Amino acid sequence: MASSAPRRALNLSNINAHVKEAKYAVRGELAVRSEEYRAALAKGEGKDLPFDTVIAANIGNPQQLDQKPITFFRQVASLLENPLLLEHEDVLTGQLGYKSDVVERARTLLNEVRSVGAYSQSQGAPGIRESVAKYIERRDGYPASVPDIYLSNGASSGVNTLLHVICASPNTGVMVPIPQYPLYTATLSVLNAKCVPYYLDESSAWGTSLSEVRSSYDKAIAEGTDVKAIAIINPGNPTGASLSAEDIKSVLEFAAEKSLVVIADEVYQTNVFIGEFISFKKALRDLQKASPGKFDSVELASLHSVSKGMVGECGHRGGYFELVGFDPEVAQEIYKFISIQLCPPVLGQCIVELMVNPPKQGEPSYDLYRKEYDGIFNGLRDRAYALYEAFRKMEGVEISEPQGSMYLFPTITLPPKAIAQAEKEGRQPDEFYCFRMLDATGVCVVAGSGFGQRDGSWHFRTTFLAPGTEWVGRIVKFHEGFMGEFK
Amino acid sequence: MASSAPRRALNLSNINAHVKEAKYAVRGELAVRSEEYRAALAKGEGKDLPFDTVIAANIGNPQQLDQKPITFFRQVASLLENPLLLEHEDVLTGQLGYKSDVVERARTLLNEVRSVGAYSQSQGAPGIRESVAKYIERRDGYPASVPDIYLSNGASSGVNTLLHVICASPNTGVMVPIPQYPLYTATLSVLNAKCVPYYLDESSAWGTSLSEVRSSYDKAIAEGTDVKAIAIINPGNPTGASLSAEDIKSVLEFAAEKSLVVIADEVYQTNVFIGEFISFKKALRDLQKASPGKFDSVELASLHSVSKGMVGECGHRGGYFELVGFDPEVAQEIYKFISIQLCPPVLGQCIVELMVNPPKQGEPSYDLYRKEYDGIFNGLRDRAYALYEAFRKMEGVEISEPQGSMYLFPTITLPPKAIAQAEKEGRQPDEFYCFRMLDATGVCVVAGSGFGQRDGSWHFRTTFLAPGTEWVGRIVKFHEGFMGEFK
Numbered sequence: 022m023a024s025s026a027p028r029r030a031l032n033l034s035n036i037n038a039h040v041k042e043a044k045y046a047v048r049g050e051l052a053v054r055s056e057e058y059r060a061a062l063a064k065g066e067g068k069d070l071p072f073d074t075v076i077a078a079n080i081g082n083p084q085q086l087d088q089k090p091i092t093f094f095r096q097v098a099s100l101l102e103n104p105l106l107l108e109h110e111d112v113l114t115g116q117l118g119y120k121s122d123v124v125e126r127a128r129t130l131l132n133e134v135r136s137v138g139a140y141s142q143s144q145g146a147p148g149i150r151e152s153v154a155k156y157i158e159r160r161d162g163y164p165a166s167v168p169d170i171y172l173s174n175g176a177s178s179g180v181n182t183l184l185h186v187i188c189a190s191p192n193t194g195v196m197v198p199i200p201q202y203p204l205y206t207a208t209l210s211v212l213n214a215k216c217v218p219y220y221l222d223e224s225s226a227w228g229t230s231l232s233e234v235r236s237s238y239d240k241a242i243a244e245g246t247d248v249k250a251i252a253i254i255n256p257g258n259p260t261g262a263s264l265s266a267e268d269i270k271s272v273l274e275f276a277a278e279k280s281l282v283v284i285a286d287e288v289y290q291t292n293v294f295i296g297e298f299i300s301f302k303k304a305l306r307d308l309q310k311a312s313p314g315k316f317d318s319v320e321l322a323s324l325h326s327v328s329k330g331m332v333g334e335c336g337h338r339g340g341y342f343e344l345v346g347f348d349p350e351v352a353q354e355i356y357k358f359i360s361i362q363l364c365p366p367v368l369g370q371c372i373v374e375l376m377v378n379p380p381k382q383g384e385p386s387y388d389l390y391r392k393e394y395d396g397i398f399n400g401l402r403d404r405a406y407a408l409y410e411a412f413r414k415m416e417g418v419e420i421s422e423p424q425g426s427m428y429l430f431p432t433i434t435l436p437p438k439a440i441a442q443a444e445k446e447g448r449q450p451d452e453f454y455c456f457r458m459l460d461a462t463g464v465c466v467v468a469g470s471g472f473g474q475r476d477g478s479w480h481f482r483t484t485f486l487a488p489g490t491e492w493v494g495r496i497v498k499f500h501e502g503f504m505g506e507f508k
Numbered sequence: 509m510a511s512s513a514p515r516r517a518l519n520l521s522n523i524n525a526h527v528k529e530a531k532y533a534v535r536g537e538l539a540v541r542s543e544e545y546r547a548a549l550a551k552g553e554g555k556d557l558p559f560d561t562v563i564a565a566n567i568g569n570p571q572q573l574d575q576k577p578i579t580f581f582r583q584v585a586s587l588l589e590n591p592l593l594l595e596h597e598d599v600l601t602g603q604l605g606y607k608s609d610v611v612e613r614a615r616t617l618l619n620e621v622r623s624v625g626a627y628s629q630s631q632g633a634p635g636i637r638e639s640v641a642k643y644i645e646r647r648d649g650y651p652a653s654v655p656d657i658y659l660s661n662g663a664s665s666g667v668n669t670l671l672h673v674i675c676a677s678p679n680t681g682v683m684v685p686i687p688q689y690p691l692y693t694a695t696l697s698v699l700n701a702k703c704v705p706y707y708l709d710e711s712s713a714w715g716t717s718l719s720e721v722r723s724s725y726d727k728a729i730a731e732g733t734d735v736k737a738i739a740i741i742n743p744g745n746p747t748g749a750s751l752s753a754e755d756i757k758s759v760l761e762f763a764a765e766k767s768l769v770v771i772a773d774e775v776y777q778t779n780v781f782i783g784e785f786i787s788f789k790k791a792l793r794d795l796q797k798a799s800p801g802k803f804d805s806v807e808l809a810s811l812h813s814v815s816k817g818m819v820g821e822c823g824h825r826g827g828y829f830e831l832v833g834f835d836p837e838v839a840q841e842i843y844k845f846i847s848i849q850l851c852p853p854v855l856g857q858c859i860v861e862l863m864v865n866p867p868k869q870g871e872p873s874y875d876l877y878r879k880e881y882d883g884i885f886n887g888l889r890d891r892a893y894a895l896y897e898a899f900r901k902m903e904g905v906e907i908s909e910p911q912g913s914m915y916l917f918p919t920i921t922l923p924p925k926a927i928a929q930a931e932k933e934g935r936q937p938d939e940f941y942c943f944r945m946l947d948a949t950g951v952c953v954v955a956g957s958g959f960g961q962r963d964g965s966w967h968f969r970t971t972f973l974a975p976g977t978e979w980v981g982r983i984v985k986f987h988e989g990f991m992g993e994f995k
Contacts (some may be wrong), residue, residue, distance in 0.1 A: 030736050030767045031806050035678045035838040048847035056629065085624035095590045095625075104584035105605060111598050114728045118592060136571035138582075138821040143535055149616050174661060174825070177849050184699065187517075190522045207848045211672065217662050246663065249517050249775075280517045318516050334625040336854035338661070338825075350520040356690055359533035362664050367823035376737040 027298035045203050046471025051455055052079050054056050055465035072463030079465040081258075081427045083333030087400075088489035090394050092334065093123060093386045098125035101137045101371055102308070118247040120385035130371050136489050139366045145172025145341070146367070149374040150243040161303035169344045172373060174365045175335070176288045176326040177204055179342040180252075183284055183322050186355055187250050188214035194246035196238065196281070198229065199218040200430065200472035200480070202258040217248055220475060223432065226421040227260035229253065238279060250282035251275075253301070254287040256425030259472045259482035261405075263424040270305045270486035277308075277319050285323040289329035289426040294402050294425070299429040302345060314496035321345040327372045329427060331397040339369030339376075352357035378457070404485040405429065411493045415500050427486060430467045430469070433479050451479035457503055462495035518850040522848070530697035532690050533958025538942055539566050544694065559950030563969040563979045566952040568745075569915045570820030574887075574975035578880050580610060581862045587614035588624045588858055595710040607872035615857050617898040624854045630847035632659025632828070634856070636861040637661035642827050643864035648790035656831045658842070659860060661852045662822070663775045664691055666829040669737075670771055670809050671688035673842055674737050675701035681733035683725065685716065687917065687959035704735055707962060712917065713749035715906040716740065716756040725766060737769035740761075742790070743776040743912030746959045746969035748892075748909040750780050756791040764795075764806050772810040775827070776913040778817035781889050783911070789832060808832040816914060826856030826863075828949045834889045870912070891972040892916065898980045902987050910972075917956070917969050926994035935984040938966035944990055 026476045033041070059075040061067040077085060085092060094117055099106070106112045106136035107127065111117050133148035134141060144150065150170040184205075185196065194215040197205045209216045219237040221227045234251070241248050246336040253272060255264040276283045283470030303325050324342045344352055379394075380386040405423035412420045417434035435443075435450045443453035447468035449470040458481075459465050469480025483496075520528070546562040548554040564572060571577060583606055586593070593599045594614065612978050620635035621628060631637065637657040644652035659667040671939045674682065681702040684692045687844070696703045704768050707725040708714045728735050740759060742751040796803045796943075812835035813831045815822030831839055867873040868880075892910035899907045904921035922937045923932075929938035936957040945968075946952050956967025970983075 027835070028767050029835055030769045030807055031838045033836050033841070035676055036673050036838055036841060040673055040841055043844065045844060045848045049844075049852075060606045060634075082627045082628060089626050090623060092592075095592075097587040099590035099593065100919065103581075104588055106586065109604055111604065117596055117598065117604075136577065136823065137578050138823045140567060140822045141570035148549075165700060174853075175850065181849070186523050186527055189522055211845070211848075251644060255853045279517050282517045318568035320517055335627045335850070336623065336625045338623070338851075338853045341946045349515055351523055354520070354523060354527055357530065357536075358698070360532065361532045361698075362668070363662065363822070365536075366661075366825045368855055369853060385755075400894070401717065459709060470862060477647050487935070 039211050039213045042364060043205045046467055047080060049328070049471065051459060051465055051467065054456075055459055055463075056381065057081070058459070058463060066455050071461055074463055076462075076464040078487055078492070079467045081329060081484050081486065082335060083427075083486050084241065086486045088333050088486065089393070090334065091390060092118075092389050093380055094332070094334065094372060096123045096339075097126050097130065097375060098368060098371065100124065101368065103128055104131055107202045112146070121387050122380055122384045130374060132391050133183065134367050134371065136376040137371065140368065141364045141367050141370060143364050144356060145170070145365060145370050149370050150341075152374045152378045153343075153375075157343060161300055163303060163306040165302075165343060169430065171342050171344070171359065172365050172370050173329055173340045173342060173359075174362075174369065174508050175338045175368075176286065176324040176342070177352065178341075178365070178486055179324045179340055180204055180284070180286065181208055181280075181320075182211040182355060182359055183342070184208045184212055184214070185358060187282060188212040189249075191215070191248070192245065193334050194241050194248040196234065196248060196251035198252065198254060198257070200259050200469060200474050202286070203252060204472060205252055205302070206473070212356070215246050217242070218247060218473065221260060221262065223478075226424065227257055227262035229272065230277060232255065234272065234275055238275075248275060248279070248339045252284040252286060254286040254290060254300075256292055256298070258286075258426050259430045261423055261426045261428050261430060261466070263296055263298070265296075266299050266304065269299055270303060271307065273278075273305055273308055273316065273319060274300065278314050279317065281322045282322065283328050285321060287323050287325040288329050290325060291399065292427060293425040294405065294423055300375075302343065304344065316486070316494065318346065322347075327369065327376050330376075331394045332372070332376050333397070335367040337372045340365075341373055401427065403483065407490050408483070408485045408493055411490075411497055416499060416504050418500070422487075427484050428482050429485060432479050432481050433481065435479055436504065436507040439503070442507065451481055453483055454479070454503065458496065458499050461499045461502070462492070464492055464495055475502040510616060518828050526700045531941065532694045533954055534567060534690060536958065537945060538710050538939075538952055538954065539944075540679045542566070542946055543837050543952075544892065545589055545950060546606070546947070557950070558948060559982065561950055563949075563951040563974045565910070565974055565979070566954045568816060568971050568973065569822060570973050573973045574818050575884060575973065576880070578819065580861060580867055580876060580877050581821065582661060583610045583820070584613050584749040585855060585858065586616065587611065588617055588855065591618055597755070599703075609873050610873045611866055614870060617861060619881055619927050620856050624858065627856065628851045628854050628857060630851050632657070632852060632857050637828075639861045639865045640830075644789065644830060648654050648787055648793065650790060650793040652789075652830060657848065658829050658831070659852050659857050660827045660829060660846075660850075661856070662815055662825045662885065663773065663811040663827040663829070665852070666809075666811045666827055667771070667773065668695055668772055668906065669842060670769075670829070671695045671699055672845060673838065674769060675699040676736075677704070677734070680730065681728050681735040683721065683735060683738035685741060685744070687746050687956060688739070688962050689711060689773070690739060690958060693960070699912065702728070703735050708744070708747060708749065710908075710965075714749035714917070716751060716755045716759065718762060718839075720856055721725075721759065721762055725762075735766070735768065739771040739773060741773040743779055743785070743895075745913050746771075746775065746915050746917045746954070748910055748913045748915050748917060750783055750785070752783075753786050753791065756786055756788060757795065760788065760792055760803065760806060762793055764803050767805065769807045769809065772808060774810050774814040775816050779914055780912040781892065781910055785834065788893055789830065792832065802879065805833065807834050809834075815857065817863075818881045819859070819863050820884070821859050824856040824859045825853050826860040828853075828860055850945065888972065890912065894977050895970065895980055897971045898977070898984055902984060903991050914971050914973060915969050916972060917967050920966050920968065922966055923994040924964055926990070929994065941966070943966055943981065948989070949979070951979055951982055961971070
């Protein structure tokens with residue numbers, strides 16, 4: 022009942038319960054505490070902390086750490102922001118480091134968007150979507166169509182859009198790999214839809230097993246869930262796994278059999294260390310070619326982003342998704358939904374264009390681009406293996422060889438005393454472990470419970486973006502102490 | 509039932525019905541057709557069109573039209589994108605037009621965000637939020653606190669966030685002015701919550717009448733709606749009205765009486781031609797000072813953006829909202845919700861900083877900044893009045909004097925024959941009128957029915973951003989023809 026005494030309208034008990042239920046550990050309590058440590062150290066107030074730097078290994082945020090932006094991208098971006106530079110001799114004669122292809126690209130993009138300060142079409146600037154379509158064609162060897170490309174505010178907003186349209190009722194189910202990047206479970210919570218978990222197979226390097234997918238689907242159907250879609254993250258986050266051609270094929274065959282929308286989160290498509298990346302789009306076209314008619318009804322949405330890979334421009338919030346096989350009337354609703362938020366950041370759209378259409382061999386900026394790109398790739402791979410080697414030596418830690426993405430996701434076997442202490446403190450055991458690690462070392466990772474894992478198994482996710490190996494030593498030392506303390 | 513024959517998962521009848529119900533005319537069918545005309549003309553395929561240019565008067569998109577970006581903002585932005593420029597003599601000696609305060613600001617912002625390609629904290633970079641807090645203090649004469657500032661992806665994502673947290677059930681009601689910017693009704697549709705409309709008073713220049721607000725509230729309560737918030741757009745979109753101190757005070761008193769969250773959409777706060785802008789924050793603090801205790805429980809969320817005003821950098825998707833009087837536990841949920849989408853575009857955050865902390869008198873870039881800012885302001889006002897003068901002379905058109913924002917919203921009295929023809933074509937009469945206008949003149953406006961209006965009254969919204977007055981002549985000529993045709 023309304024009381025006449027002034028009171029607040031909102032409190033924890035009457036706001037949207039679905040927002041409240043959503044969990045997103047990547048930027049949760051651990052991350053917040055690590056920011057407090059960072060601020061304290063910056064203010065010189067961290068004297069009694071047992072570390073002098075905070076290492077943010079919790080987020081795939083390359084440029085907050087060691088990674089330098091790719092020169093070509095930023096040179097073009099600077100001209101897009103300040104087109105007056107295009108009238109300066111020094112710029113045109115290369116005295117400021119701008120090669121002719123930088124100037125050309127800036128002119129082309131300005132001609133396309135007119136100003137990076139102007140709204141574009143809600144779906145993104147047509148000329149930029151055309152570059153994306155050409156990239157997909159080169160990557161897969163199959164055509165892509167400009168009207169099917171939707172530029173987005175990072176890949177996250179793309180996932181948000183797709184789930185908003187798919188989730189029709191509290192009974193709608195979306196299959197999500199476990200462990201998973203929590204964007205999926207968090208968004209399904211907000212939408213009050215059902216997460217239908219399928220567990221990845223840690224024993225086979227976090228592979229996707231069809232039998233597991235099938236039994237999880239059957240269980241959901243038996244419970245009356247209306248399963249509408251399956252999300253796949255390839256390469257995997259947090260697992261770092263890279264899906265085999267066989268796994269991809271079996272998922273697509275299953276989706277065709279059960280009429281499931283396939284949401285292929287492929288933002289790590291260039292972060293592959295073992296084997297080669299195969300896109301769901303290519304795999305689907307191969308199947309359609311091999312068995313005409315049988316796969317025509319498959320709806321695939323594949324997402325990519327400028328945030329990861331060697332680009333690492335996550336602060337620019339650029340991304341895209343491609344729709345394959347969607348009903349045009351449904352696509353219209355997707356357009357309307359995104360138009361309510363007007364358009365993705367236009368500079369982010371331009372970074373997408375640069376990512377999918379980088380300097381080509383023989384062009385003035387190519388050699389530097391190649392050098393920078395390969396340098397970043399090799400640095401990531403080397404750090405991944407250095408971390409891998411360190412982790413496999415740690416007592417009670419199991420880890421599979423790095424295959425891709427930006428993460429390692431080791432299993433930790435925690436002593437019963439540690440688990441008991443965690444319970445006392447009202448935390449998940451791996452969360453307790455990660456807090457202890459942060460407090461002791463300043464290294465911030467994310468507990469496996471933030472991504473989901475099989476009951477009784479414990480993990481943590483760390484990026485391998487932080488420079489050097491000193492911080493790895495901190496983890497090893499902490500782990501020894503922790504295992505000793507709770508032995 | 510699942511059939512064994514392959515079929516699509518999604519069709520118009522089984523996707524999220526609330527997404528389907530959402531309406532957003534600003535970028536709807538009219539806008540899409542105008543883009544088709546633009547594309548045809550660009551390809552030289554528009555020979556038989558009765559116009560040679562398309563005028564996008566449907567969206568407040570300054571830089572797509574005549575408005576030039578403010579030099580200081582873009583110079584700083586170009587250095588943020590390409591920090592290597594900070595090492596060049598020519599840049600530091602000003603030969604490229606970069607004054608010392610441009611270089612200083614770029615260094616300060618880079619020091620704050622490290623790289624515009626890196627994620628920031630989800631709430632936005634702390635140093636930038638500090639600048640926002642100082643701006644609010646200067647504007648209102650009351651302190652603002654950094655933890656209460658949330659940087660956002662334009663103001664639209666801020667509204668989306670607030671409504672997500674507020675809308676707890678299909679029975680939750682949010683009071684929305686009619687006519688309104690359709691972001692509000694569209695988002696409430698998506699959230700399956702109730703729009704509680706209160707009609708603005710066209711007879712008093714689209715003022716907000718407390719008696720209307722009260723009767724609309726009482727009616728909703730009588731129907732069992734749980735009214736939780738009231739949205740105010742000041743200066744008004746689409747109406748262009750600028751709220752009086754009295755109106756603002758009465759809304760706040762009503763919100764206190766009924767425990768309603770006040771959502772103050774103040775993105776046009778610098779677009780005021782008559783009187784001066786009064787923020788809801790200042791008005792609330794004044795009330796709290798005048799009657800201690802009485803207004804302490806009021807929750808206010810006020811939004812601002814880089815998209816409008818003299819900045820007009822909508823493509824950069826920068827904005828912020830300030831929370832006043834919210835329960836800290838609720839604020840925590842707001843933080844979690846925004847963290848799922850990681851962070852707003854970092855360059856957009858930097859543009860927010862430049863907007864709220866522009867060059868000051870005596871600083872090297874001040875004179876040019878002042879000149880550009882005033883030039884844009886005067887140009888907008890002059891075009892507003894030119895359009896106003898043209899519209900008042902049109903038969904069957906009524907319009908009130910421009911007060912602010914970027915829009916005029918004339919009433920059009922349509923002949924019965926036109927209304928009958930509209931019905932035949934299955935359109936709202938004003939929508940029919942706007943399509944006829946677009947087809948005849950290439951000028952794209954938005955029908956009043958896209959914003960809501962009293963039954964039987966018809967309007968259209970036009971921006972006054974497009975350069976020159978030739979296009980105004982096109983509208984006048986079309987209108988004469990239209991009225992003649994349907995007399």
